[in-house]
Amino acid sequence: MRVDQGNAYQEFLKLFHIGGAGRDLTPYKAPPPPAVLKDNPLAAAGNAKNKETANSDLVPIIDVRNASPREISELGMDFYAAGILGWREYEMLAFQAELQPGFNNTIGALIGEKADPGRRRDFIGIWEDRLAFERRYNPTDLDLIDRTQHIAEVLRRIESPASYMI
Template identity: 35%
Template sequence: MKRIPRVDARRVPKLCHLETIAPGVEFVEITKQKDKESSKYTEYTQPKPLFGSKSKRKIISFLEIATDYNVKMISSRQMVALSFDLYTAGYIDKEQHLLLSFQAELQPNFDDTIGALINQNSAPDKQRDFIELWLERCVFEQNYPGPDHKRTYRLKIILNMLTALDKMAQTAQKWQKTKVDDDQTSIPNFPSLSLKRMEY
């Protein structure tokens, strides 16, 4: 018995392959008039996003991020959340996000590895001044440069971003304070009025 090769020489996956290999890919069969004569062509749609349009993340402004986080008193866990907010809002790129969100104290074996070397226990919820920490990292990277020369540049960008967040938060606090002061001074201080009718 002769074996007839397929015209298009492509292997069409079966439904069981789609379920096991690519569960998110939908199998759509498109057959045009001219293809009906030769063979069936199949086409796959792109995987659908896990979240619908109703659950899209709100774009966060730089001012909102600055008022939500105090970079001079922030823990390692909060720094990961700050890094994620900066990355999703588009203020830092992926490499800077990886540098900023990697906190050694959040690793489960910190006490046995890095903590044993520097004689320190992990305290991921302890608040610190991260501007000072990143300044120390920049100075160390400048004094002892590694093979990656772009790392110093990335560290400086992160340091500038944290400094800008701190300045923005201070400016927002001053603005709020002056706004409250203006509101209090603009209202005149009238004596309390009585609705009783005065009888003479």
């Protein structure tokens, strides 16, 4: 049996613009910049001197000495998306045990606490304590110590935003 793919196959491809004229490159034209109006409050806010740093579009404004686990979890995702944290560091920062549905029956039952993910905490202090714990009880796991130290340093930099101004 002989299958003739000649013209029939080419006609089929033309239906979907595969091959031939349908594959021409389309020149890219960048969109025009948005118009800036005199009464635009966003333009005025952008020109005004404020407390935001050059990286404020990458780093959200948050008080890490008074933040909830939900805020820290979202902050971890922002840092990962911005390239500030690696995947393993993101996992460590974004995983907040109190946000897990079974917390009260598992960890909470062991430590005698109920989940309160809205309660504000000092996350710089928490990560400094965790770093001290890792250094004391896991001195051979240098990767874990480095990741924990990097998270603590990033949180400290948020507290003093002048250290990451450009």
